[in-house]
Amino acid sequence: xxxxxxxVVTAADAAGRMPSASDLESVQGSIQRASARLEAAEKxxxxxxxxxKEAGDACFAKxxxxxxxxxxxxNQGKVDKCYRDIGHYMRLINYCLVVGGTGPLDEWGIAGxxxxxxxxxxxxxxxxxxxxxxxxxxxxxxxxxxxxxxxxNSLLSYVIESLS
Amino acid sequence: xxxxxxxxxxxxxxxxxxxxxxxxxxxxxYIAKANTRLDAVNAITSNANCIVSDAVAGMICExxxxxxxxxxxxxxxxxxxxxxxxxxxxxYIAYALLAGDPSVLDDRCLNGLKETYIALGVPLTxxxxxxxxxxxxxxxxxxxxxxxxxxxxxxxxxxxRYNKMATVKGDCSMVSAxxxxxxxxxxxxxx
Numbered sequence: 001x002x003x004x005x006x007x008v009v010t011a012a013d014a015a016g017r018m019p020s021a022s023d024l025e026s027v028q029g030s031i032q033r034a035s036a037r038l039e040a041a042e043k044x045x046x047x048x049x050x051x052x053k054e055a056g057d058a059c060f061a062k063x064x065x066x067x068x069x070x071x072x073x074x075n076q077g078k079v080d081k082c083y084r085d086i087g088h089y090m091r092l093i094n095y096c097l098v099v100g101g102t103g104p105l106d107e108w109g110i111a112g113x114x115x116x117x118x119x120x121x122x123x124x125x126x127x128x129x130x131x132x133x134x135x136x137x138x139x140x141x142x143x144x145x146x147x148x149x150x151x152x153n154s155l156l157s158y159v160i161e162s163l164s
Numbered sequence: 165x166x167x168x169x170x171x172x173x174x175x176x177x178x179x180x181x182x183x184x185x186x187x188x189x190x191x192x193x194y195i196a197k198a199n200t201r202l203d204a205v206n207a208i209t210s211n212a213n214c215i216v217s218d219a220v221a222g223m224i225c226e227x228x229x230x231x232x233x234x235x236x237x238x239x240x241x242x243x244x245x246x247x248x249x250x251x252x253x254x255x256y257i258a259y260a261l262l263a264g265d266p267s268v269l270d271d272r273c274l275n276g277l278k279e280t281y282i283a284l285g286v287p288l289t290x291x292x293x294x295x296x297x298x299x300x301x302x303x304x305x306x307x308x309x310x311x312x313x314x315x316x317x318x319x320x321x322x323x324x325r326y327n328k329m330a331t332v333k334g335d336c337s338m339v340s341a342x343x344x345x346x347x348x349x350x351x352x353x354x355x
Contacts, residue, residue: 001166003169005167005169005263006263009167018209019259023262024202024262027202038192041188044182091180094182098169098183099169099170100169
């Protein structure tokens with residue numbers, strides 16, 4: 001799992017040397033930003049269900065055709081799965097905030113997603129709408145501190161980029 | 165390879181749950197103690213040669229047969245291999261201590277180590293003894309209870325001469341207990 005610490009250790013191991021002063025410095029640098037990330041992760045997990053629901057609602061509000069017959073959300077089971085998938089991405093964002101890198105999203109969310117959506121004939125634009133809504137909805141200091149919100153929003157943007 | 169943070173992600177993923185306030189509180193502990201941890205890693209890496217050579221010398225002192233003809237540290241070529249292995253083990257322990265998770269030690273060092281030593285005819289008890297001495301001296305360096313640091317405590321001139329680390333005295337009990345657990349992990353993997 002890619003994070004600052006594992007990247008540093010992998011590089012040191014490849015060279016067969018002890019962790020050097022600069023390795024320790026880069027770990028220290030990532031740790032200084034960690035409190036904002038952990039705050040965002042904590043707030044996201046506290047309001048998780050509400051965030052997922054609002055994001056899902058936004059996607060069906062923007063693309064109401066999805067609920068018509070023959071479309072990707074034409075029965076309640078399919079609609080539930082859409083909310084579930086948004087929840088998965090939000091959960092992976094929570095992990096990424098903790099890890100301090102995009103490793104969890106890359107490995108468990110994005111790798112292969114495009115192929116799966118194409119095979120199952122699921123449009124990705126509604127997901128983009130959902131995460132764009134989540135990105136606009138976040139507000140500082142109501143929801144979290146400015147730095148925490150910046151970390152959260154940058155991961156939402158990362159997901160949006162991967163889906164568009 | 166995992167660190168304390170990605171370990172939390174992997175175990176939360178197994179439950180399909182968010183990383184909640186409980187796990188995050190534990191990670192905040194890691195962050196609060198991060199400088200102590202980095203100082204501890206620095207204490208090991210800055211004294212690695214000393215720690216390793218003392219441990220191997222101590223192991224041989226206790227069992228001088230090792231450097232007599234037919235012993236496992238005779239001739240120099242095998243002694244060099246022994247020193248090299250000591251440094252490799254200490255290096256992976258330093259990585260694990262930096263990451264706050266033993267997975268790098270397990271995956272890249274301990275996995276198959278015992279079988280390799282058995283196949284090469286390396287005595288496991290001697291190797292485990294060397295690791296135990298490395299444990300003792302590493303912990304002394306982390307806590308600054310090594311002989312030099314104690315001598316330097318009372319003497320300004322000695323302080324410069326013995327290259328005492330310029331760290332503030334603090335509570336190292338958690339990080340040194342963690343380091344001890346990684347050494348014990350190596351010893352039990354060899355046992």
